[in-house]
Amino acid sequence: MIRINDEIALDDSEIEESFIRASGPGGQNVNKVSSAVQLRFDARRSRALPDAVAVRLMRLAGSKLTQDGVIVITAQRFRDQTRNRADALERLVALIQEALVPPTPRRATRPTLASKKRRLEGKAKRSGVKAMRGSVKLD
Template sequence: MIPVTETIFLDESEIEESFIRSSGPGGQNVNKVSSAVQIRFDARRSRSLPDAVAVRLMRLAGSKLTQDGVIVITAQRHRDQARNRVDAVERLVELIREAVPPPVPRRATKPTKASKEKRLEGKAKRSGIKSMRGSVKFD
């Protein structure tokens, strides 16, 4: 079990790992060793996450989310597979932690009287500047 918060734990069996060749520099090693890690986590069908957290997680995932509700994270920052595996899982856990707190509801507010007056003064001033741009009339 992977701890996310005090109440949420991920089951390791819900995370699929695959190893791919890393892109970028690395000499001859880059063509032989599959050091990059790609993990897949099915947020839609996960038993570890509450429904509300799963919905927020899918919204947060953005381009990492497939049409099937699977989050795909590729880690290739490090040169060895073990460190990339840990990095990928940490990034998934961090994404889930961001989705845990519910969004703060927006409270409707009214502008103050002073701010309304300031806005209207600015508009009047700007209107005066623009009216001076017209063609010059000679009497």
């Protein structure tokens, strides 16, 4: 069980890990060892997440989300597999914790009288500047 917070915990069976070869420098080691981790989590079908959290999570995942609603996180920052596994899991937990916080609703506000006056004065000033650009008429 992977604890997200006091109420939510993910079952280990919901997370699928596969090990791939990491790209980048590393010499002979990078060609032989599959140290990078590709973590897959099906956010759409997860029983542990409430629907609202799952929707926010899928929106937050962005390019990490597949068409099927699976979040794919690739970790290859470290040279060994165990640290990359921990890194991928931490990133998933952080993403879910961010999705747990509901967005604050926007409250509609009205502009103040002073701001309306400033806006109109600015428009009148600009209008005057543009009116002065016209061609000069000699009497």
